[in-house]
Amino acid sequence: MNARRRSSFGGGSPSRLQPDVDTGPLLAVHDLSVHFGALRAVDQVSFGVAKRSITSVIGPNGAGKSTLFNLISGSIRPDRGRVVFRDVDVTGWSSNRLLDIGLARSFQVTNLFFELPVFENLRLAAQRLEPTWRAMLPTPRSTRALRRAEELIVRFGLAHKATEAAGALSHGEQRRLEIAVALASKPELMLLDEPTQGMSHVDTAETAALIRSIADEVTVLLIEHDVRLVMDLSDHVIVMHQGAKLAEGDPASVRMDGKVQAAYFGEAVHA
16 A cells, blocks of 8 residues: 555544454456447456546547446446445445445536535535434434534645535536545445546645545545546556456556557556
8 A cells, every 4th residue: 555645634534334344355356247229338347446446447538437326326226246345245236335335426527516505515425423312413413414514624635615506616626525425424435436527636635635635544445537647646556448358456557558558548648
């Protein structure tokens, strides 16, 4: 694991799913496939995601990356294959059921309550931390959710926008808020789909730093179009091409893989 990310950030979620096997991957994808008519959108893809790591999935447009995330997060049922989270087969589980056991996802298109204040977006997302019996109590009694929202709004640099509607934030701020919302329920695994899409260079650098910091408390599976960011940020890289896994490994080995260069990187990898 990349030691440069070890920091003082604490926390992490309690164990909510059994069994917990420390020696195996947190997430394992086995022979995952889905076809849309004649199109093989994802074709026999297998890989594992180690705990407390950043694993990135890259590939050209149309390579099947977002479809792969949809299969893992329950938005699409596979034609074949399995998704295993902490040694439990969760293939086809709904996104809400997956969130209950510690798997959260952000989306390529910003997915927030735009009319609600920034703080309320975070509080609602953190409400899952409250015991079931407190669900009908007044908002001020949701002490766990309120504390988590207060923590995250400071950590993600949004405290000065707490009372503003999420829709009034800049694009970069909205993307940061969406990552904070995904983190609010203290998941064990976060799927981040193009978190820096459309961001300025400064916003991209700030978001990369946030992703590094949260990897100390949560495992990250990332789709990202910025190759240089991926190579700097990741412990493990998976390359997809035409729906299939083309290569995987540490960033250095993937960067130098001839098949990857021919299919995806081209000359850009040496720039």
